[in-house]
Amino acid sequence: MNKIVIIFFSVLVFAFCTEPEKPVVVVKPRVFPQYHLALDEIIRTPEGVIRGINLNSKADIIKKAETALPKEAEAGHLYFEYQVDSLIDYSVAYTLQKDSLEEVNVQINCKDMDVSSKIFSDLKEYYEKKLPNPTEDKGFVVYNCFEGQRKPFVISLSDNSTPAKGIINLVIYKDK
Numbered sequence: 131m132n133k134i135v136i137i138f139f140s141v142l143v144f145a146f147c148t149e150p151e152k153p154v155v156v157v158k159p160r161v162f163p164q165y166h167l168a169l170d171e172i173i174r175t176p177e178g179v180i181r182g183i184n185l186n187s188k189a190d191i192i193k194k195a196e197t198a199l200p201k202e203a204e205a206g207h208l209y210f211e212y213q214v215d216s217l218i219d220y221s222v223a224y225t226l227q228k229d230s231l232e233e234v235n236v237q238i239n240c241k242d243m244d245v246s247s248k249i250f251s252d253l254k255e256y257y258e259k260k261l262p263n264p265t266e267d268k269g270f271v272v273y274n275c276f277e278g279q280r281k282p283f284v285i286s287l288s289d290n291s292t293p294a295k296g297i298i299n300l301v302i303y304k305d306k
Contacts, residue, residue: 165252246296
């Protein structure tokens with residue numbers, strides 16, 4: 131009987147003296163540490179033109195690259211919406227022709243004008259490093275790509291913000 135009591139008290143002491151396991155917080159490594167955190171979410175990877183995707187990609191490749199189900203999915207059109215944080219949300223619309231990506235349209239909305247300006251500036255810098263010699267005209271920054279065997283494409287970046295809301299548009303399309 132004494133052994134049972136000793137074992138019982140030992141189990142109780144052990145149970146009450148051990149600390150509960152603390153949840154392990156996994157910190158994702160930054161993709162673009164030199165830029166605003168939102169670019170890690172919006173551009174996602176330095177591969178591809180954006181989000182690891184290139185023009186001429188098929189719808190299946192786009193769906194695999196995205197982290198959510200499309201809000202709209204029709205023949206020739208895929209549309210996704212994301213929330214970065216309490217200030218920033220964005221949408222990505224893909225236009226396909228014969229299951230080949232023709233255009234990517236990203237709209238970034240921000241409730242803080244300073245953050246919006248930072249994101250716009252960082253996007254400009256990111257694409258300037260990737261595709262030098264942009265042209266600026268009437269609020270648009272345009273980057274042209276004529277790399278090797280790849281078909282030419284254009285990246286158009288514009289800041290369409292209002293006094294109350296930051297709105298950045300990024301359009302990537304085939305140059306015809």
